[in-house]
Amino acid sequence: MSPKITTELLKQLRQVMKSPKYVQEPVQAYIVPSGDAHQSEYIAPCDCRRAFISGFDGSAGTAIVTEQHAAMWTDGRYFLQAAHQMDNNWTLMKMGLKDTPTQEDWLVSVLPEGSKVGVDPFIIPADQWKRMSKALRSAGHDLVPVKENLIDTIWTDCPQRPCKPLITLDLSYTGLSWRDKIVALRSKMAERKVLWFVVTALDEVAWLFNLRGSDVEYNPVFFAYAVIGMNTIRLFIDGDRMMDPAVREHLQLDSTLEPEFKIQVMPYGSILSELQAVGAGLSPKEKVWLSDKASYALTEAIPKVYRYLTPYTPICIAKAVKNASETEGMRRAHIKDAVALCELFNWLEKEVPKGTVTEIIAADKAEEFRSQQKDFVELSFATISSTGPNGAIIHYKPVPETNRTLSVNEIYLLDSGAQYKDGTTDVTRTVHFGTPSAYEKECFTYVLKGHIAVSAAIFPNGTKGHLLDSFARSALWDCGLDYLHGTGHGVGSFLNVHEGPCGISYKTFADEPLEAGMIVSDEPGYYEDGSFGIRIENVVLVIPAETKYNFKNRGSLTFEPLTLVPIQTKMIDVNLLTQKECNWVNDYHQKCREVIGTELERQGRHEALQWLIRETEPLIRIQ
């Protein structure tokens, strides 16, 4: 990996930072955040502005360029990668280390008095703007919105914003028509006494209208905004996608409809002016609902007294609770996914000993098997296919420079998933193709105990996911071990593989209480730098639990695994399991046999079926 030479680019950027063509007054610093205008986790190539200006293309990082300096803030996952990808023009700011200044402190230390700091108001979330603006102002500087993105002005070969065809999802997939979703949304709006709701997150637009796209890799979303009033629906979207008869039919664009369900289609770029018009027309006590993560530009369009901001929107919360059709779809998707993985592991077992299977080949093979399944659309994230020491790099993605060959001497960790039209999958299995060491088995078994502790947990209705996180760690903690990531994240239904508002993490974040129908991952791990990584991940559905008693009539919840892929028993030290844990593994494998076995049979995949049967032999614990 050689660094990107950025001398010329930085020179150009510093010129436009002073050019009256783009800025009212020269800016002495320009901030280039990671995100797009929708605060997406995964972004399109045209939004990779920070990577363009610096060369550093990790998923998290903020660049700040001043007249003299160029600095990049990123976290521990990316210190090495950023150092490799950036040239000497850049200073790496290692977040999380004690001596690393915050962006604000650094700006204050390098800027001349009374400086202007520019940022694209569409890219910076309102809450972040507020914090930074306050810090700069108290030091005598100003944060100013620069309407035209300055990177775009110098990015001559910037890819076009994607504008791919849409997929319409019918009731059998969504369980609820977009009309009914609008009705439910309006009733939430009425409850909170707001007149308008602005949909800014791409997965929320997609979910609301029962549409999917492919503008962003791995996330079946499309670039759009929506503004919902009590009697109006405005969809801001570009391209001739609205010319597609299936889409027109789906959205009933050509039907005579009650006016409150008539969708007005508007250009993507007109959201700001339309929202400003909404803002200008408000009377006292009329409110507009926005996520507090919405961009500064859109938030500012609504005068402060009319704003109603919440960390999670009602769509985010409704989307998280899957209905019966969505749940059934997720079940089907996970069955197909398990079939693909049974094929894969059976194939790996035969091929790995030959010494010809690399991490990339294994990842490609996983995709090949998945793509044979019905309604397969694409992967749901970049496959983490890692063996030996690469397994300890939590966000590893094999590239030619790091690509390792799988062998009978190393642990192999595969974290992968797919988008099917009926659901999204995400599963991690850790396996050994030879004989694991006692220590490897010991660590694997602690991770498994943590996985089971969460999966089998029974907890009161209304419990927040972060209260379950320690269950996943307890067995590791007992031996002085741990892992430095959360235990689970929300999973979309043929949508983003990471979604809010629930999750299982030690980090205190504003997670919403778990309720039946929510779907999260359960993925504890253990990583030994330089030698191996272990993770066991199922996607699990929150379901009601039957309990002996029922305190205050609150009811209880538990999890049902949707992922049905065998957990390699060769890696388990059975003597470290309790009888209850042992039964859990056996019950789980029995269910894999029944459900996935039936499907393998149906698809005529006899060799994979044999593999499944071998891999699901019950554990026997010597008392």
Add this chain to the structure above:
Amino acid sequence: MSPKITTELLKQLRQVMKSPKYVQEPVQAYIVPSGDAHQSEYIAPCDCRRAFISGFDGSAGTAIVTEQHAAMWTDGRYFLQAAHQMDNNWTLMKMGLKDTPTQEDWLVSVLPEGSKVGVDPFIIPADQWKRMSKALRSAGHDLVPVKENLIDTIWTDCPQRPCKPLITLDLSYTGLSWRDKIVALRSKMAERKVLWFVVTALDEVAWLFNLRGSDVEYNPVFFAYAVIGMNTIRLFIDGDRMMDPAVREHLQLDSTLEPEFKIQVMPYGSILSELQAVGAGLSPKEKVWLSDKASYALTEAIPKVYRYLTPYTPICIAKAVKNASETEGMRRAHIKDAVALCELFNWLEKEVPKGTVTEIIAADKAEEFRSQQKDFVELSFATISSTGPNGAIIHYKPVPETNRTLSVNEIYLLDSGAQYKDGTTDVTRTVHFGTPSAYEKECFTYVLKGHIAVSAAIFPNGTKGHLLDSFARSALWDCGLDYLHGTGHGVGSFLNVHEGPCGISYKTFADEPLEAGMIVSDEPGYYEDGSFGIRIENVVLVIPAETKYNFKNRGSLTFEPLTLVPIQTKMIDVNLLTQKECNWVNDYHQKCREVIGTELERQGRHEALQWLIRETEPLIRIQ
């Protein structure tokens, strides 16, 4: 309990709300919060202003009086009590119920346009002022500080502010001189680049100067503030307490000292003007450190740009980590406390069957046995002595109207503790003097499993207490049971029985990470309304744990019980315990026998020793 008649008082209050003698402009509403000027949990009689004006004397509640209305906000623990204690002039606002308006919303709904809402700026914490002021302003009203407390103007027989003699604590108790504490504080101040630190919490003043008082019942504190500069120490305290030769000697008031350790003693009431003088003398970049819970009055004394506010002060954090002398003192205090409880339970076992022991008699007897122990000062909180259905009232305190007689047919719950000069105790035991039912034993055993799960937990250095809370609930959750309070609180060393900044609770609060030397309670419970209450509480010390591995060299922690009082084995369903849990109980009882047995022997308390030996017989679990 008959309600307090408040018609005349409210009339008087409404008069002074308009009187130019007290208010610059009439106020249309006056807020009477619960607290004192130090945001104490326990308050002195002269600070019980809300109880005076309303009759309601629970520990939590806020009164608001307008020209037409009088309303009281309190939480679920006090709905019944408040309803009984208040007359018809008052509307009870049941916090936590869906239809109950917030104070701000209610004020907005009842006030005429452009109203002024008054409050004593010394009583309202700055963060609360900020929230309420913002809400009122956005509705066109104003929150205004009323310097003279309006309740005090009509409270003709208001008790005097207590001004009791001080106790000096020497190094054998504190382990650190006040000079060394000042040096450590100044080094924290230098780290954060602040020039002044304002000590507003009473227990922080007491801890810093190694002094104790008795101005507030149960809390060995005294009314004082302190302002620490890099070269000055100012102590704001009233009365002739500073004339006491022991105190003068302790504080070296008459010695020739380096100027930076010379304590300037000033009147308690001069804190505001002195702080204003400090505020007026600051240059740019000079900062003053205050707790963000400090009163609005003191916070406002420092212009905003000079304020440095944190949720926990460096004193609060230093105080929480007990040094070797404090830890040894706490151990000694808990041994004495256990001796007293062995005597008590032995006595109860003999007396209860006679039918003459009431909850109040039992509580008094507990105090009597404690007072026989060396260095006993007072109780550390009002004893919760409750039998049968009273046990389900979590904050129960027996009064003649509710006083129940202990019997062989009901569960008895005793939550009690004391202040000794060497430490503070807090212990709950739940016992049966006859034969408990299978259901009672089942519930008790789940609570015990939760208690053990926390007490025996091993967790990484730096873990926050809230991550351990679910361990205490897991066994209850499995059966659909739970309890509606946190699992533990910090405990002071001959100081407040509840102290920050650590604790074990499902409530997300900004708790500081646990570290070796911190002391918390471990007190899960189960409560069945109308029939019984169960709680098992030990005070536990955070200690380093030995583990097989040591991930990232972080080190691990666990707890050591300081409380050494037998847990009634009669209440345990041994078959519900794992072997590990069974061993924990037996090891714990073995330690009680050794440590408390030796002390009972030394004190010649032979009958109690026999009781201890009986009660600590090992459990035997049938495999």
